[in-house]
Amino acid sequence: MRKALALSLFTIFLGGCASDPADRDISGTWINQVAIDAAAKGGPLREALQAYGPNLEWDVNTKAAQARYTNGFENADGRLLGEQSGTWKVDFYGSSASELKRDGSHLQQVRSDNEPEQRFDRAQIPVPEGAPIGASFERALYSAYLGGSWKIVSGEGEGNAVQFQADGQVSGLPGADRYGLCLAGDCASMSSDNDSMWLQLNGKGNDWIFVRKGKDLEIFRVVNTALADEMPALTPGERKWLLEKQ
Structure with a gap:
């Protein structure tokens, strides 16, 4: 009985450990859904973007160690330096750096000296293959704001x-x-x-x-x-x- 209980607990422990990498995975396209939801209430668009921006979309590829974002005007390409305790550091080739981590089903951009903390959701509306970064945010915004x-x-x-x-x-x-x-x-x-x-x-x-x-x-x-x-x-x-x- 004790052996069975010990084996059961060991299995649960392994299962929990196996799920941790997936829980921390940040690969994919993430959009600023908070700004979209604020705009969808029917007020001024720029006010919503300024209140919950500045960044509108992140595209992350952990296997290729690449991460990029757009704020609607500038696109920045960065290099993932690896994960430490669930946090990924993105280096923009010496000019600046950002930190990203999973917060449940959200992607969190950690507050820095240059930018506020922001939260992003996985993009749900498909875009054509090869579409420029920002297309996922734009389509979700257009649908919510003027749909x-x-x-x-x-x-x-x-x-x-x-x-x-x-x-x-x-x-x-x-x-x-x-x-x-x-x-x-x-x-x-x-x-x-x-x-x-x-x-x-x-x-x-x-x-x-x-x-x-x-x-x-x-x-x-x-x-x-x-x-x-x-x-x-x-x-x-x-x-x-x-x-x-x-």
């Missing part, structure tokens, strides 16, 4: 049903077949505190400023208040559309 059916209640095409797809396609909005939301970088600098998007038709398009308030989405033409030799400074002009979430 579903919208109706034009004011503006050209009034009464149309509009759908913004996760892959950047849009239907029902006159003069546009694709769109893109500004997440960071030059487009954000140019539009100051305003949210902006890119709308195009047959490969040609323009910047637009938008305001999201709950179920309402206003889209404005842009006015550039900068001088010719200055960086563009985009502010809202005439409202082109008012859309309502159905």
Whole structure:
């Protein structure tokens, strides 16, 4: 009886040890779901990204000792230096370093002198093979923030049903077949505190400023208040559309 009990306990112990590496595994694509959930409440997009950023997506390959991330503007490629007590250090070739570890089903980016602590979830929406880093975050954000059916209640095409797809396609909005939301970088600098998007038709398009308030989405033409030799400074002009979430 004692032998059987000892064997049982030994088996449980081995089983627990065998599961530990999987529990600590950080390989895969991880997205900033916290920022997406905050944006999906229907408020300003940039506020949500700034509050829970700056990083939007991590892609980790422990076998190749590689890790990279994007903040929506810059992409950084790093080298995994190995695991110590469940924490992986990522070296960005001498310029900086980050630490990553599993926190249950989440990936935690440990707080550092340069960046705050952040949590990431495994990406669920598939992206095409070879898609650039950030594509998983972008598709999840587009689906959560603009997914579903919208109706034009004011503006050209009034009464149309509009759908913004996760892959950047849009239907029902006159003069546009694709769109893109500004997440960071030059487009954000140019539009100051305003949210902006890119709308195009047959490969040609323009910047637009938008305001999201709950179920309402206003889209404005842009006015550039900068001088010719200055960086563009985009502010809202005439409202082109008012859309309502159905």
